Amino acid sequence: MISLTVNGRKRNFKGPPFKRLIDVLREDFGLTGTKEGCGEGECGACTVLVDGKPAASCLIPICQMAGRRIETVESLGPPGRLSPLQRSFQEHAGTQCGFCAPGLLMTASRLKETGADAVRVGLSGHLCRCTGYMHIVESVTKATRPRRKR
Amino acid sequence: MRGCPQGMTVLRPQSAGEAVSLFAENPAARPLAGGTDFMVLWNMGEADGQTMLDLSGVREWRSIRKTAAGLSIGALVTHAELRDDPVVRREFPLLAQAASVVGAEQIQNRGTLGGNIANASPAADTLPALAVYEATVKTVSRKGARGLPLLQTFAGVKRTSLEPGELIAAIDIPYLPKKPYRQLFRKVGTRAALAISKTVAAGLVWLERDRTVRELRFALGSMAPTVRRLRAAEDMVRGKRLSRELAAEACELLPRDVSPIDDLRSTAAYRLHVSQNLLSDFLLG
Ligand SMILES: Cc1cc2nc3c(=O)[nH]c(=O)nc-3n(C[C@H](O)[C@H](O)[C@H](O)COP(=O)(O)OP(=O)(O)OC[C@H]3O[C@@H](n4cnc5c(N)ncnc54)[C@H](O)[C@@H]3O)c2cc1C
Ligand code: FES
């Protein structure tokens, strides 16, 4: 059995130790917010936080997660009580089809610097097929750094 | 289709000693560190039905230690840890820079230095930096421990000279005797993030006061089946005063040590041309 903490809750997994983290989250724990895009580590859709750091859950067998702390997009804020970052994505059209958003939000939630250039570098491990990125960058810069009045 | 988890067996050693004995008892097992190379294959269905030796529980191999001679970097140290470590950044900045361009944040948080070496990709970004720093790869197996000079760790594309049952424990890098006059790390890829290198270079040069070259070390990745030091150019410039002519002559010698190919990422001619420009710009400053 593998024990880990997911979104603050202790969880046990009794299935095969080489099942991928993304599949355990979605199929065994019912956390379907995390999406699989490429399954090759390239697109970032499956990003979750492992001990606070962004990681591709499509590249992690669950046996490596014993005792680790996982956070998924569900930890940010449930519908109706969205976090400021999630609200900013809504306000600034940072999401269209929405497939990239769960992963993007997790990496964005950990960015230390939130200037536009730092955000572009920080989010470089995420692909979005819809927005063209401008609105995503804006959603992040405006959420975390309130605009100053001139 | 992706591999099937039911068909996989996982061995989970909790110490270096246990890892070595489990590997000796299961010589067909495949070591697993951060999984950023292996899991891609597994997801493509190319590595199913295996026994995995999951090294993630081996704490001894997770730290960066200072020794009298230099740094000893545990095989399981991640690219993010290398990138952020103040001592690595100060003493071996080319390695910190290389680690910071491996994939993107999610890959750097999981991928390890030991995995980058053991995977033996000609394009692995840390290898040119390790080559100019003259790193030694420390391994362990039931036969004991040994140290391999970095360049001798590779036998070909995706092939190492590790023996069955042998694991990388650490990478030792000696402090430089003197601060280099100039240093360079440069990855040339198709885009800024998540690009596999078309060519990747690391260089160190020491000059006398009158611009005579005391020592040049220059390494290239993606330019041959394994990472290469430019021995012919390095030897030729030693003891000579830097000039445009000398740089041009050094560039002419590149094909003695590298043999780039055409592939889906680039052409041999482009790779050679860019690498020559990198060397020339580096020498002339
Ligand atoms: C999206 C993406 C982008 C990438 N971009 C880059 C890039 O820009 N530059 C780059 O260089 N690489 C890149 N990589 C490749 C990969 O991230 C690196 O090579 C990484 O350092 C591999 O380390 P790992 O711990 O994840 O290896 P793993 O996948 O765990 O292992 C890789 C291989 O090494 C063996 N191995 C691992 N550790 C040991 C050990 N201690 N002893 C013996 N054998 C061992 C394994 O058996 C396996 O064959 C990328 C990968 C992905 C998925
Ligand atoms: S699904 Fe994991 S990175 Fe694309």
Ligand code: FES
């Ligand atoms: S909104 Fe569709 S992929 Fe980003």
